[in-house]
Amino acid sequence: MAGQLTQRGALSLLLFLTPAVTSTWYAGSGYYPDESYNEVYAEEVPRAPALDYRVPRWCYTLNIQDGEATCYSPRGGNYHSSLGTRCELSCDRGFRLIGRRSVQCLPSRRWSGTAYCRQMRCHVLPFITSGTYTCTNGVLLDSRCDYSCASGYHLEGDRSRICMEDGRWSGGDPVCVDLDPPKIRCPHSREKMAEPEKLTARVYWDPPLVKDSADGTITRVTLRGPEPGSHFPEGEHVIRYTAYDRAYNRASCKFIVKVQVRRCPTLKPPQHGYLTCTSAGDNYGATCEYHCDGGYERQGTPSRVCQSSRQWSGSPPICVLLPINVNVNSAAGLLDQFYEKQRLLIISAPDPSNRYYKMQISMLQQSTCGLDQRHVTIIELVGRPPQEVGRIREQQLSANIIEELRQFQRLTPSYFNMVLIDKQGIDRERYMEPVTPEEIFTFIDDYLLSNKELIQRQEQRDMCE
Known part of the structure; x- marks a missing residue:
């Protein structure tokens, strides 16, 4: 090698050898060397920065918003960004660290990582119903x-x-x-008089006022008691309403319906008679009719009415013994007095000592109450001419009337015989032997009584006991 590498940089020796005939191409160089000469030169490589731990601001000063960096430098506490400094990153309360918790100042004059503080948030709370x-x-x-x-x-x-x-x-x-019950208000209590001839009154009222204290929705309102417009009998009646809201809370209210019946003093039946009344017999508008027992007739007002003043109209009649005129010219004149008023039981016997006659009279004398209830009058024809005797309620009949009665009703004086005649004068039953009063009463009750008399018999069933 022709050169030597230093700390700041190294020289690279590039030796270009030119061939004698042909040229050589270096990939990536971008040019072809000149073939006319050979040249040797040195190229300087860019130098890395010199590492110096004494430089106080090797890296830029850390500044984290809404947080802080706690740094530790090899040079001491006064160096916060010198080479090799390590900083611990943290965020203020309410912020969260995003990125590296710890960074170090590198030789490249950069910190080893990045971080920032993000403000902490909770999710939006959901909507709450109502x-x-x-x-x-x-x-x-x-x-x-x-x-x-x-x-x-x-x-x-x-x-x-x-x-x-x-x-x-x-x-x-x-x-x-929703824990609160609905609000409900019933109509006021009310009082009403019964209508004439009735023991009831028709009463109307408005429905209750109902409101829910929560969402205003009322799901159901129930009524315990009669509906408005019903007929109420005499007395006090509790009407109760109950309202329910959507949460099944309930509230109730009640009021009183009072019905009064105007009443007159209770009438007493006449002596030897009885009463038949409409409705309850003593209420406003009721009519009471006076009747007399068999053998009696009414004198005075036939009926009385209970008025709104709680008093009876008119005055009470009386029942007097039915007058019988025995001083008539014929049997027909005698019988006409009983037409549509009385039934007749005519008994004929040969003499007062007749065993059948005595037995029959004895039984009938013990049943006068039942005979009166059934409007039966007894006529006795006893004996033969010229010793015959005729009696009707202690009154004596003439021999002429006795004879005509026996002929008219086909009764013989030779032996005991008896005939039952209805109110129209018709022969309804004959007896050749004594019979008990109960047999006579049963026949009359089953075949001779009118509807009105049947009702009377039901009401007076126990009066003779």
């Missing part, structure tokens, strides 16, 4: 977000959340729940 939140500093570190719910809702969970250094929020997502 509520909201407010934050002190958005999504930055230490920002506190306070939750609140809309009217009618209650917060369940953390009321506040803080953005922490790891980029996450403290706590968990709260929820707003």
Whole structure:
């Protein structure tokens, strides 16, 4: 070698030998050497910077925004960017280091890496149904977000959340729940009088006022009790409404419907008679009709009406013994007095000592109540001419009337026989032997009573016991 390499640079000796005849091409040189001569020369290579640990600012001064560099130099604490200095990088609170945590000043006058501080942020909090939140500093570190719910809702969970250094929020997502029941207001209680001749009153009212304290949605309103416009009987009735909101909270209200019946004093049936009344018999508009037992007739007003003043119209009639005129010219004149008023049971016997006659009269005398209830009057025809005797309610009949009755009803004085005549004067049943009153009553009840009399019998079934 013709030359020597130094520390700052080295000389490269390039020897170009020219052949005698042909030229030589060097790849990548970009030219062909001249064939006319040979030349030897030295080329200087660019020199690397001399390494000097004494230079205080070998690398540029580190300056990291929102952070700091803590450097350690071989030259001591006053050298922060000299050759070989190592710096530890860190960021201020609220910032995160992106890049190398440690760099070193290299001989190339550059640091071995780069880094910067990025401001730390938490994710945006999700929307909370039926509520909201407010934050002190958005999504930055230490920002506190306070939750609140809309009217009618209650917060369940953390009321506040803080953005922490790891980029996450403290706590968990709260929820707003509807715990408040809806508001419901029923109509006022009301009182109404029953309608005439009725024990009920039709009552109307408006539906309750209902409002939900949360989202205003009412899903269902139920009624316990009769519907508006129903007929209410006498007394107090509780009407209850219950409202439900979307969260199944419920609230109830109630009011009273009171129905009064104007009533008159209870009427007493007349002596030897009875009453038939419409409706309850003592309520406003009710009509009570007076009736008399068999053998009696009514004198006075036939019916009375309960008025709105709670008093009965008119005055009570009385039942007097049915007058019987035995001083008539014929049996037909006697029977006409009973037409459509009384049934007749005519008994004929040869003499008062007749065994059948005595037995029959004895049984009938013990059943006068049942006979009166069925409007039955007894006529006795006892004996033969000229000793015959006729009786009707202790009144004596003339021999002429006795004879006509026996002929008209085909009754013989020779032996015991008996005939039952209805209110129209028709022969309905004949008996040749004594019968119990119960047999007579059963026949009358089954075949002779009108519908009105049947109802009366049901009401008076136990009066004779």
